[in-house]
Amino acid sequence: MRRILWFRRDLRVEDNPLLSFGAEVLPIFIFDENILKELPKNDKRVTFIFHHVVKLKSDLQKVGLDLKIFYGNPEDIFEELRGFDEVVASGDYDSYAKERDIKISHILHFRYLSDTYIFKPKEVLKDNGEPYFVFTPFYKKARALLTHKNIDEVKVAEHNLAQEDYEGIHIKGKKLPLELGSIGFIKQNIEIVSPHIKLDNFLKKIDRYQETREYLSVDATSSLSVDLRFGTISVRAVLRALFSLKSSDIEPFIRQLIFRDFYAYLLFHIPTLERQNYKYDFNGVEDDDKFKAFCEARTGVPIVDAGVRELLQTGQMHNRVRMVAASFFTKDLLLPWQWGEKFFALHLLDYDLASNALSWQWSAGTGVDPQPYFRVFNPYLQSKKFDNDAFYIKKWLPELRDIEAKNIHNEAFLLSTYIKDYSTLNIVHKEAKARALSYYKKSLH
Numbered sequence: 218m219r220r221i222l223w224f225r226r227d228l229r230v231e232d233n234p235l236l237s238f239g240a241e242v243l244p245i246f247i248f249d250e251n252i253l254k255e256l257p258k259n260d261k262r263v264t265f266i267f268h269h270v271v272k273l274k275s276d277l278q279k280v281g282l283d284l285k286i287f288y289g290n291p292e293d294i295f296e297e298l299r300g301f302d303e304v305v306a307s308g309d310y311d312s313y314a315k316e317r318d319i320k321i322s323h324i325l326h327f328r329y330l331s332d333t334y335i336f337k338p339k340e341v342l343k344d345n346g347e348p349y350f351v352f353t354p355f356y357k358k359a360r361a362l363l364t365h366k367n368i369d370e371v372k373v374a375e376h377n378l379a380q381e382d383y384e385g386i387h388i389k390g391k392k393l394p395l396e397l398g399s400i401g402f403i404k405q406n407i408e409i410v411s412p413h414i415k416l417d418n419f420l421k422k423i424d425r426y427q428e429t430r431e432y433l434s435v436d437a438t439s440s441l442s443v444d445l446r447f448g449t450i451s452v453r454a455v456l457r458a459l460f461s462l463k464s465s466d467i468e469p470f471i472r473q474l475i476f477r478d479f480y481a482y483l484l485f486h487i488p489t490l491e492r493q494n495y496k497y498d499f500n501g502v503e504d505d506d507k508f509k510a511f512c513e514a515r516t517g518v519p520i521v522d523a524g525v526r527e528l529l530q531t532g533q534m535h536n537r538v539r540m541v542a543a544s545f546f547t548k549d550l551l552l553p554w555q556w557g558e559k560f561f562a563l564h565l566l567d568y569d570l571a572s573n574a575l576s577w578q579w580s581a582g583t584g585v586d587p588q589p590y591f592r593v594f595n596p597y598l599q600s601k602k603f604d605n606d607a608f609y610i611k612k613w614l615p616e617l618r619d620i621e622a623k624n625i626h627n628e629a630f631l632l633s634t635y636i637k638d639y640s641t642l643n644i645v646h647k648e649a650k651a652r653a654l655s656y657y658k659k660s661l662h
């Protein structure tokens with residue numbers, strides 16, 4: 218048996234089900250030109266992925282294997298690899314990935330594995346066999362089903378490495394040096410920390426996770442989302458580390474991991490959630506000027522602008538700020554949630570279609586969850602509560618550093634005061650909320 222082991226969202230050697238398939242193997246990674254050609258040359262994620270692909274290659278070499286790296290259209294690449302018996306890869310649920318894999322399965326036998334999530338999409342079902350659409354019952358069922366089988370470390374099989382040319386990057390018949398520039402991208406200055414170091418640091422403070430995770434200046438969360446996204450650590454390894462802590466309060470964190478599963482599960486069962494409302498017909502009002510102001514951190518609402526600055530500079534944004542910014546975008550600015558989803562998709566290092574699109578639908582009130590459309594965050598109350606001293610806001614908006622924290626949470630002060638270098642759309646939250654609710658109500662009839 219000659220197998221291609223296709224690494225995608227599982228950029229690691231340890232605890233990787235791909236490596237439980239033995240015989241003669243060709244481990245590969247494809248820089249997919251259909252995805253990459255849409256991205257700006259300074260995309261931060263490509264720097265992150267490239268770093269981990271090079272690390273994966275070196276880690277595979279340490280266990281007697283290697284990684285052949287391609288750039289191109291996956292279908293064309295598999296046409297060239299027809300001499301193999303099958304391709305093995307972990308499942309991906311977004312529509313592009315599903316269509317691509319179906320096309321490839323017409324070229325070579327395709328064996329899907331389950332790696333990215335704790336559960337397979339059909340594992341957590343109601344007693345009548347239907348999927349859950351509400352999180353809490355899903356969580357309860359998932360928790361009851363979670364056993365060592367879901368978290369055991371995968372056993373590595375015996376392999377013979379296929380005789381191939383493993384040097385450089387293979388691009389349409391040419392071989393270029395293994396450098397980011399060979400695929401047309403420019404290295405970005407982003408901090409890349411080993412997921413194991415992040416996990417170790419996080420476990421030391423896990424007892425305070427629930428109490429502090431919403432506060433913007435407390436480094437309370439794990440920062441593992443980007444690693445779970447690209448599989449530089451397995452979700453099983455994270456769970457094993459949690460279960461080894463006998464005395465800590467691990468449940469709130471497990472709940473978040475199950476939340477991540479839930480969004481992927483929903484997207485699997487309702488693929489249209491990727492772009493279309495699940496409920497309600499309204500879709501916001503297109504307004505290029507407001508959209509531009511949001512994307513350039515010029516709305517005049519400090520917590521929202523600080524979040525966008527953080528996103529543009531680092532590729533990250535605190536979860537609470539994502540919620541406030543998305544609520545402001547869809548309600549106060551009344552813009553289509555799909556525009557916000559696309560903006561986040563372009564900049565988030567941890568961008569994941571399921572978590573992003575479904576969180577945007579949650580914020581817009583158009584998703585499957587019982588969240589009512591009339592729930593609107595007040596961004597000033599949010600910043601007062603979660604960034605009372607305005608440390609987070611001042612970090613990302615230095616133009617506000619001389620403004621007293623209490624005034625940063627005071628809409629009337631901000632609307633009536635000229636602040637050098639800080640622009641505003643002059644949105645009055647109460648009026649914007651009323652306009653959004655009236656628009657929504659009209660659309661319901």
Ligand SMILES: Cc1cc2nc3c(=O)[nH]c(=O)nc-3n(C[C@H](O)[C@H](O)[C@H](O)COP(=O)(O)OP(=O)(O)OC[C@H]3O[C@@H](n4cnc5c(N)ncnc54)[C@H](O)[C@@H]3O)c2cc1C
Nearest residue numbers: 438439440441442473477536539540567568569572573576
């Ligand atoms: C509008 C919006 C867009 C979002 N887009 C994404 C996205 O593209 N990719 C992404 O991974 N997360 C997304 N999230 C969820 C959440 O903001 C991030 O997962 C979280 O901020 C990551 O930080 P962390 O790893 O320190 O989280 P922790 O608090 O340490 O949580 C642990 C893990 O649980 C998962 N998790 C935590 N919160 C959520 C959540 N609300 N939804 C789903 N999974 C969660 C993540 O994998 C995370 O790494 C979005 C949330 C909102 C409101």
